[in-house]
Amino acid sequence: MRHHNSVFHQVLKHVPWGEFNRLVDEHKADHRVRRLTTKTQFLALLFGQLAGAQSLREIETGLM
Template sequence: MRHKNSVFHDLLKRIPWSVFDRLVDEHGADKHVRRLSTKDQFIALLYGQLAGAVSLREITGGLESHAARLYHLGARPVSRSTLADANAKRSSAVFAGLFAELAAKAGRGLRRAMGE
């Protein structure tokens, strides 16, 4: 059977991971972290956003149901308490910086498409 990547995998391919890694290093987001990396947290939260999850339980349940496919994304299922701890303790500066980078990139592309 031929392998086909998921839409979620295609979306994750468009994330500038070098910028993400630089932001993680700048903000020390993975310092003293044992279980859940910032990348795994980002993937879990992005999944929750796209799946329309309204709770951490829905996010972790959805990720658990796709555990075999997460390997191909470079992620793994996460427990609810670990995700809750990461959300509470980890600074959102990495995600804000990533958003700013993506918004700037989208702005340049939009200006180019508009002919300005």
């Protein structure tokens, strides 16, 4: 079976990850992070916005 990237994956290609990582480092956004890194939280929130999720549970279910 041939692999196809999701629309979400295609959207993520447009995020300037180098700049994102630089800003995370500059602002020490990942200092003392326990579970969700800044990038992981960003991805979850972006997915929620694009999917029209109404709750964290919907985001979690959609990402599974």
